[in-house]
Amino acid sequence: MGNSRFDLGLERLASIDGEAGYKVIESLQDICPDLAKFTIEYPFGDIYSRPGLDLKSREIATVAALTALGHCRPQLKVHLNAALNAGCSEEQVKEVLLQMSVYTGFPAALNGMFALKEVLLERQVE
Amino acid sequence: MGNSRFDLGLERLASIDGEAGYKVIESLQDICPDLAKFTIEYPFGDIYSRPGLDLKSREIATVAALTALGHCRPQLKVHLNAALNAGCSEEQVKEVLLQMSVYTGFPAALNGMFALKEVLLERQVE
Amino acid sequence: MGNSRFDLGLERLASIDGEAGYKVIESLQDICPDLAKFTIEYPFGDIYSRPGLDLKSREIATVAALTALGHCRPQLKVHLNAALNAGCSEEQVKEVLLQMSVYTGFPAALNGMFALKEVLLERQVE
Amino acid sequence: MGNSRFDLGLERLASIDGEAGYKVIESLQDICPDLAKFTIEYPFGDIYSRPGLDLKSREIATVAALTALGHCRPQLKVHLNAALNAGCSEEQVKEVLLQMSVYTGFPAALNGMFALKEVLLERQVE
Amino acid sequence: MGNSRFDLGLERLASIDGEAGYKVIESLQDICPDLAKFTIEYPFGDIYSRPGLDLKSREIATVAALTALGHCRPQLKVHLNAALNAGCSEEQVKEVLLQMSVYTGFPAALNGMFALKEVLLERQVE
Amino acid sequence: MGNSRFDLGLERLASIDGEAGYKVIESLQDICPDLAKFTIEYPFGDIYSRPGLDLKSREIATVAALTALGHCRPQLKVHLNAALNAGCSEEQVKEVLLQMSVYTGFPAALNGMFALKEVLLERQVE
Numbered sequence: 001m002g003n004s005r006f007d008l009g010l011e012r013l014a015s016i017d018g019e020a021g022y023k024v025i026e027s028l029q030d031i032c033p034d035l036a037k038f039t040i041e042y043p044f045g046d047i048y049s050r051p052g053l054d055l056k057s058r059e060i061a062t063v064a065a066l067t068a069l070g071h072c073r074p075q076l077k078v079h080l081n082a083a084l085n086a087g088c089s090e091e092q093v094k095e096v097l098l099q100m101s102v103y104t105g106f107p108a109a110l111n112g113m114f115a116l117k118e119v120l121l122e123r124q125v126e
Numbered sequence: 127m128g129n130s131r132f133d134l135g136l137e138r139l140a141s142i143d144g145e146a147g148y149k150v151i152e153s154l155q156d157i158c159p160d161l162a163k164f165t166i167e168y169p170f171g172d173i174y175s176r177p178g179l180d181l182k183s184r185e186i187a188t189v190a191a192l193t194a195l196g197h198c199r200p201q202l203k204v205h206l207n208a209a210l211n212a213g214c215s216e217e218q219v220k221e222v223l224l225q226m227s228v229y230t231g232f233p234a235a236l237n238g239m240f241a242l243k244e245v246l247l248e249r250q251v252e
Numbered sequence: 253m254g255n256s257r258f259d260l261g262l263e264r265l266a267s268i269d270g271e272a273g274y275k276v277i278e279s280l281q282d283i284c285p286d287l288a289k290f291t292i293e294y295p296f297g298d299i300y301s302r303p304g305l306d307l308k309s310r311e312i313a314t315v316a317a318l319t320a321l322g323h324c325r326p327q328l329k330v331h332l333n334a335a336l337n338a339g340c341s342e343e344q345v346k347e348v349l350l351q352m353s354v355y356t357g358f359p360a361a362l363n364g365m366f367a368l369k370e371v372l373l374e375r376q377v378e
Numbered sequence: 379m380g381n382s383r384f385d386l387g388l389e390r391l392a393s394i395d396g397e398a399g400y401k402v403i404e405s406l407q408d409i410c411p412d413l414a415k416f417t418i419e420y421p422f423g424d425i426y427s428r429p430g431l432d433l434k435s436r437e438i439a440t441v442a443a444l445t446a447l448g449h450c451r452p453q454l455k456v457h458l459n460a461a462l463n464a465g466c467s468e469e470q471v472k473e474v475l476l477q478m479s480v481y482t483g484f485p486a487a488l489n490g491m492f493a494l495k496e497v498l499l500e501r502q503v504e
Numbered sequence: 505m506g507n508s509r510f511d512l513g514l515e516r517l518a519s520i521d522g523e524a525g526y527k528v529i530e531s532l533q534d535i536c537p538d539l540a541k542f543t544i545e546y547p548f549g550d551i552y553s554r555p556g557l558d559l560k561s562r563e564i565a566t567v568a569a570l571t572a573l574g575h576c577r578p579q580l581k582v583h584l585n586a587a588l589n590a591g592c593s594e595e596q597v598k599e600v601l602l603q604m605s606v607y608t609g610f611p612a613a614l615n616g617m618f619a620l621k622e623v624l625l626e627r628q629v630e
Numbered sequence: 631m632g633n634s635r636f637d638l639g640l641e642r643l644a645s646i647d648g649e650a651g652y653k654v655i656e657s658l659q660d661i662c663p664d665l666a667k668f669t670i671e672y673p674f675g676d677i678y679s680r681p682g683l684d685l686k687s688r689e690i691a692t693v694a695a696l697t698a699l700g701h702c703r704p705q706l707k708v709h710l711n712a713a714l715n716a717g718c719s720e721e722q723v724k725e726v727l728l729q730m731s732v733y734t735g736f737p738a739a740l741n742g743m744f745a746l747k748e749v750l751l752e753r754q755v756e
Contacts, residue, residue, distance in 0.1 A: 024740065031747040032724050039736055042546050043228040053221035057186050061222045064187035065229045068194035070323035071700035072229075072737035094284050095179035096187045102169040103191040103198075105481045106291055107324035110276065117283040150488065157495040158472050165484055168294050196575035197448035198485035220536050229735045232543055233576035236528065243535040295480040305473035312435050313442035313474045317481045320446035322701035324481075346662050347431035348439045354421040355443045355450075357607045358669055359702035362654065369661040402614065409621040410598050417610055420672050449574035450611035547732040557725035561690050565726045568691035569733040572698035576733075599683035600691045606673040607695045607702075 006037065009045030016048060016055065018085065020078045059083035063096050067112040068104045076112065080119045090120065132163065135171030142174060142181065144211065146204045185209035189222050193238040194230045202238065206245045216246065258289065261297025268300060268307065270337065272330045311335035315348050319364040320356045328364065332371045342372065384415065387423025394426060394433065396463065398456045437461035441474050445490040446482045454490065458497045468498065510541065513549030520552060520559065522589065524582045563587035567600050571616040572608045580616065584623045594624065636667065639675030646678060646685065648715065650708045689713035693726050697742040698734045706742065710749045720750065 013021040028036035048058060059082050066076040083093050093116060101109035139147040154162035174184060185208050192202040209219050219242060227235035265273040280288035300310060311334050318328040335345050345368060353361035391399040406414035426436060437460050444454040461471050471494060479487035517525040532540035552562060563586050570580040587597050597620060605613035643651040658666035678688060689712050696706040713723050723746060731739035 027747075028740075028743065031750070032728065032743050035724075035728055035731070035739065035743055038546075038550060038728070038731065039740070042542075042550075043736055046542060046546075047225050047228055050221060050224075052217045053225075057183060057218070058221075058225060060183050060187050061190035061225055062229060064190040065194040065226060066737065068191040069230065069700065069735075069737070070321065072741065075229075075737040075740070091178045092183070094287075095176060095184075098176075098284065098287055098290070099173050099179075099184060099187055100191060101287070101290065101483075102173055103188060103201075103483045103485060104195065105321075105479075105483045106295055107318065107321070107327040107481060109287065110280075110291070110327070111324065113280065113284050113287055117279075120283070153495075154488075154491065157498070158476065158491050161472075161476055161479070161487065161491055164294075164298060164476070164479065165488070168290075168298075169484055172290060172294075192485065195448065195483075195485070196573065198489065201485040201488070220539075224536065224539055224542070227539070227542065227735075229737060231573075231731075231733045231735045232547055233570065233573070233579040233733060235539065236532075236543070236579070237576065239532065239536050239539055243531075246535070299477050299480055302473060302476075304469045305477075309435060309438050309470070310473075310477060313438050313477055314481060316439035316442040317446040317478060320443040321482065322699065327481075343430045344435070346665075347428060347436075350428075350662065350665055350668070351425050351431075351436060351439055352443060353609075353665070353668065354425055355440060355453075355609045355611060356447065357605075357609045357699075358673055359607060359696065359699070359705040361665065362658075362669070362705070363702065365658065365662050365665055369657075372661070405621075406614075406617065409624070410602065410617050413598075413602055413605070413613065413617055416602070416605065416672075416676060417614070420668075420676075421610055424668060424672075444611065447574065447609075447611070450615065453611040453614070551729050551732055554725060554728075556721045557729075561687065561722070562725075562729060564687050565690050565694035565729055566733060568694040569698040569730060572695040573734065579733075595682045596687070599680065599688075602680075603677050603683075603688060603691055604695060606677055607692060607705075608699065 003041075005041045005045035007045075008049050009040035009043075012044040012048045013040055016044070016059075016082050016085070017078055018081075020081060024078070055086040056083070056088050059086045059088060060092075060096055063093065063112075064100060067097060067100045067108055070104070070108045070111065073111075073115060076115050077119050080116050081123070084119075084123070129167075131167045131171035133171075134175050135166035135169075138170040138174045139166055142170070142185075142208050142211070143204055144207075146207060150204070181212040182209070182214050185212045185214060186218075186222055189219065189238075190226060193223060193226045193234055196230070196234045196237065199237075199241060202241050203245050206242050207249070210245075210249070255293075257293045257297035259297075260301050261292035261295075264296040264300045265292055268296070268311075268334050268337070269330055270333075272333060276330070307338040308335070308340050311338045311340060312344075312348055315345065315364075316352060319349060319352045319360055322356070322360045322363065325363075325367060328367050329371050332368050333375070336371075336375070381419075383419045383423035385423075386427050387418035387421075390422040390426045391418055394422070394437075394460050394463070395456055396459075398459060402456070433464040434461070434466050437464045437466060438470075438474055441471065441490075442478060445475060445478045445486055448482070448486045448489065451489075451493060454493050455497050458494050459501070462497075462501070507545075509545045509549035511549075512553050513544035513547075516548040516552045517544055520548070520563075520586050520589070521582055522585075524585060528582070559590040560587070560592050563590045563592060564596075564600055567597065567616075568604060571601060571604045571612055574608070574612045574615065577615075577619060580619050581623050584620050585627070588623075588627070633671075635671045635675035637675075638679050639670035639673075642674040642678045643670055646674070646689075646712050646715070647708055648711070650711060654708070685716040686713070686718050689716045689718060690722075690726055693723065693742075694730060697727060697730045697738055700734070700738045700741065703741075703745060706745050707749050710746050711753070714749075714753070 025036045062079045066072050097112040151162045188205045192198050223238040277288045314331045318324050349364040403414045440457045444450050475490040529540045566583045570576050601616040655666045692709045696702050727742040
């Protein structure tokens with residue numbers, strides 16, 4: 001029998017983050033495969049696979065938290081994509097970022113919005 | 127004609143934060159009434175009154191952001207209440223806090239969960 | 253009658269941030285014009301247009317806060333420029349950044365000083 | 379010859395923070411006197427004793443930075459006092475805190491304003 | 505066969521944090537037992553049970569990180585205790601906190617030192 | 631007689647950070663030589679020259695704190711190098727970064743690990 005947390009996590013990662021998620025995992029293989037394993041198992045196998053909150057709401061929470069932290073631009077971009085993939089409309093994602101001006105200040109909200117601009121452009125190209 | 131942003135904001139503040147919102151506004155009157163005015167006008171009159179994102183999703187985003195910041199416990203408690211008032215179930219709010227362990231670490235998630243514990247106790251008493 | 257907060261804010265933005273401010277506003281037009289509108293109305297129309305604190309002191313406060321946040325380099329550069337435009341001497345701006353070593357640690361102070369180095373170079377070229 | 383950085387720092391600490399500064403230094407004596415010594419020598423002996431920026435501007439920068447950090451309430455209260463002692467009017471200090479709503483969000487600005495409310499009350503009692 | 509990550513984690517939690525760790529876990533039971541379970545499994549079962557870094561070094565890293573975050577005082581106190589239990593001398597723990605003045609500023613270092621003062625007092629009483 | 635804090639600090643800087651440390655100091659000369667002087671005197675002359683904690687432990691604390699802050703990538707890279715130079719094994723440094731996932735979240739831990747990947751590559755080239 002396999003490691004069900006890992007298998008479940010890998011499946012969730014693929015369905016939520018798609019290509020971008022795989023790239024993060026791959027780029028960890030030569031430096032710290034255990035961090036890749038833990039990233040699959042805990043966030044995706046344990047947390048994102050829980051019932052009790054729909055994926056759209058989960059991604060809204062993550063986008064808000066990463067905008068608040070301010071120093072995690074690559075992860076913010078991954079989750080702006082994930083929010084759109086989960087069924088959030090562009091308008092809904094913009095509202096989350098707009099609202100962050102209230103809680104984390106205008107600079108963090110602006111930086112979040114410019115990250116979204118890049119994400120939307122990249123999605124158009126693909 | 128009155129200041130419609132202020133009137134709209136006050137109405138939104140009352141319906142979202144209830145008593146707790148009023149208390150914050152009142153406690154500002156003798157120190158800086160303009161901050162009270164701005165808090166009503168911008169966050170509530172301009173942002174929380176926008177269509178494009180339902181109130182439940184807005185409160186999920188706010189709870190996530192305040193948990194990430196970590197140093198805004200009074201505001202986190204106000205918005206844990208607001209999330210419940212907006213129709214989030216206890217389970218949904220707990221899922222948001224649980225998920226924050228992934229993005230902001232376990233201590234911030236634990237502190238958020240203990241704030242929720244207090245909020246639920248206070249709501250039972252009332 | 254026009255929106256006086258917007259008009260006032262636009263005038264303040266132009267006089268404080270100059271070209272750099274306009275660029276931020278312009279680059280928001282195709283992604284979220286409402287964030288541009290709010291950025292003009294609240295920070296510039298409501299706050300920077302208030303009497304009670306001179307512009308030099310306002311820019312000193314903003315440079316200090318953005319250095320403390322650490323993750324808002326583009327905005328820090330805009331406000332290092334704005335501080336110099338408001339009449340702060342180079343020496344005064346350097347003192348603010350030096351002083352941040354005490355409150356936010358040496359790395360944040362060093363990163364602020366290197367941002368100022370870039371700003372001074374860019375101003376020489378123009 | 380004595381340690382001039384220490385002597386100079388102690389004199390600056392006394393004139394800037396007064397009683398509150400001494401209390402911090404005293405309360406370190408039984409746990410880590412070297413941290414007391416360093417706090418006198420570097421922030422006060424090296425930085426606050428520099429020419430090039432007036433004390434009022436220095437305190438405005440410090441109040442802004444500590445409001446942005448959000449997790450240093452005791453130090454924020456010391457420096458709200460220091461700002462008032464350095465000649466900032468109540469109005470000027472309030473403007474700095476109001477302005478922080480733009481850069482660090484409304485919760486941090488509100489918490490700063492409530493800290494000022496306490497400081498003003500404590501000064502009235504004394 | 506039991507859940508070995510949980511069992512291993514519980515054993516590590518007990519040996520590292522002792523009574524204080526149990527209290528955190530217990531106080532989660534009525535609000536979110538899954539967060540208790542995850543706190544045991546991931547930090548303690550997965551991370552603190554790894555070879556490759558001795559426990560003293562792990563606690564030094566944790567004390568440094570929690571001092572830098574600044575808003576996790578209860579967890580900082582737990583890990584100041586854990587560092588001492590793991591064999592760090594009082595002097596070594598003080599050096600870590602002193603050194604934080606360089607990276608996270610003097611206020612965070614001072615608050616860390618005052619947390620240690622409380623911890624040492626509480627250990628004397630017991 | 632020379633300034634012994636400066637001389638001692640310069641010697642410590644050279645032995646800890648090597649080339650990378652000199653570069654930081656050099657790049658400050660044309661913008662703010664006093665910040666260079668203070669960076670040598672306080673962090674290196676006063677703190678890193680203290681007995682009471684071995685250099686390996688000091689670097690572990692610094693790597694943890696800079697990973698937690700999240701917005702100090704250049705300094706994190708300098709100290710990942712310094713940790714390796716001080717005798718930490720690659721495995722030990724990876725364990726510190728892995729452990730940060732618990733306290734500062736997975737994004738900060740991932741960004742720290744990717745910084746280490748760059749550092750190891752750069753060391754191979756040299």
